[in-house]
Amino acid sequence: MKYDSFLSHIASISCSEVEDIELIPFYTLQNSKDLRVTYLSWLNNIDNLQLIASPHLLSLDKPMSFIDESFNRFTTPNSFGFFINYLPASSLIGTVKLDNYDFRDNSAWDGILIGETKYQGLGLSKQTYLVLLSFAFHTLKLETVNGGCCSINYPMVNTFYKLGYKLLHVKKAVDLVKGKYYDHNYFSIDSSAFASNYSQLRPVLKMS
Numbered sequence: 001m002k003y004d005s006f007l008s009h010i011a012s013i014s015c016s017e018v019e020d021i022e023l024i025p026f027y028t029l030q031n032s033k034d035l036r037v038t039y040l041s042w043l044n045n046i047d048n049l050q051l052i053a054s055p056h057l058l059s060l061d062k063p064m065s066f067i068d069e070s071f072n073r074f075t076t077p078n079s080f081g082f083f084i085n086y087l088p089a090s091s092l093i094g095t096v097k098l099d100n101y102d103f104r105d106n107s108a109w110d111g112i113l114i115g116e117t118k119y120q121g122l123g124l125s126k127q128t129y130l131v132l133l134s135f136a137f138h139t140l141k142l143e144t145v146n147g148g149c150c151s152i153n154y155p156m157v158n159t160f161y162k163l164g165y166k167l168l169h170v171k172k173a174v175d176l177v178k179g180k181y182y183d184h185n186y187f188s189i190d191s192s193a194f195a196s197n198y199s200q201l202r203p204v205l206k207m208s
């Protein structure tokens with residue numbers, strides 16, 4: 001991401017066409033102890049993390065230092081992390097990120113966790129990604145956003161397709177979920193595909 005100092009003054013990001021979701025950068029919430037406890041509870045809900053199939057995330061009883069590392073990681077110039085604010089409930093329900101920025105092709109990797117599981121099943125991943133991608137393409141001016149998920153993570157697979165991501169390739173039998181190996185699907189969307197699907201969508205930045 002072409003780092004510009006104004007980025008560290010963003011208080012929140014929304015889109016006029018996306019009613020329910022606002023994204024709040026990690027750095028604005030660094031000092032909230034209650035949020036750190038909540039975030040840790042999301043990352044210790046192993047059942048909810050199964051389909052991410054990341055050995056790093058599946059360790060049990062993660063300590064608070066895990067959260068400190070996440071805050072460090074998602075507040076660097078090549079990694080932008082956000083808490084997802086579900087506006088109808090005024091509640092932070094999870095996290096979403098643009099990570100591993102690659103300056104060679106101006107791309108980054110997305111990722112999402114709805115940690116408050118009662119808010120799953122409402123299609124909020126699509127709304128969250130609409131805000132994230134409008135910021136990625138209009139504000140950060142990225143060329144491509146890459147994503148990936150386990151082939152049996154049907155809500156995520158569906159979300160990628162609904163947003164207009166293309167399936168680029170499939171790695172066979174690499175995701176270990178409850179003792180069985182599944183394929184990992186790699187997706188991608190570029191700025192022109194997003195613009196043709198969502199020409200009206202623009203991010204609204206509130207600055208601190």
Ligand SMILES: CC(C)(COP(=O)(O)OP(=O)(O)OC[C@H]1O[C@@H](n2cnc3c(N)ncnc32)[C@H](O)[C@@H]1OP(=O)(O)O)[C@@H](O)C(=O)NCCC(=O)NCCS
Pocket residue numbers: 048049051052111112113114115119120121122123124125126148149150153154155156158159
């Ligand atoms: C993956 C995740 C972000 C999806 O969130 P969500 O928005 O609540 O997803 P939903 O359950 O609303 O499903 C999204 C879409 O997939 C569809 N879908 C859900 N389960 C499905 C299934 N078993 N088969 C086919 N389609 C399915 C839904 O119908 C919905 O489409 P619609 O809006 O057209 O109805 C959320 O489940 C989560 O945070 N999981 C834990 C972490 C994770 O796996 N993150 C992704 C890592 S790559």
